Amino acid sequence: MVFNFDFFASEPEEQNANALIQYLQQQHPETLTRIAQSASPEIQQIITQNVQGLVGMLPSEDFNMAITTDRENLANLLASAMMTGYFLGQMEQRKNLEVTLSNTESLHPNPSPNRQAKD
Template structure:
């Protein structure tokens, strides 16, 4: 899994004012790839299930599935997946912190 921000390569007035996009464009590709690869298998599985639920799940062996959408709806789907990933990553860190704290003796 790697991060590809080619989807933000086109210049628009909205993107010019988006400081997060500007920050991402300033990052070294290796840094973004390392961050994207840090997601645990559990997070990847939940995001996959979430996106499949949003798009719809029909068994591919029985159906020839083709999905058509416009740029805005696709961007919203990607944003949703990214926010889900961020949220899950934070919850995973919180879970690990709680586990570590529960394993220590109380002062």
């Protein structure tokens, strides 16, 4: 996954009104690329399938498709993909944390609260 810097080539008045775009423009390109590449292959696959499902995906060997849309609908599609990616990233972190905690608990089981200390 690579960050597309042409994303910033929007209308100048729109950029001035959008604090997030201003913030992104201030970041070093390597930082943005590293963040874009941090998504796991599983997340990239889910987002790809989600976008293909939204846009419609016919087999390329049988169909020659061209999809047209307006700027607002494309922006909504990209926003949806970004939110999906954020959500999936958080869920992946949660899953990894639960697995780590589960492994830690299996290594160091807590004594049962019903067990009484012997004198």
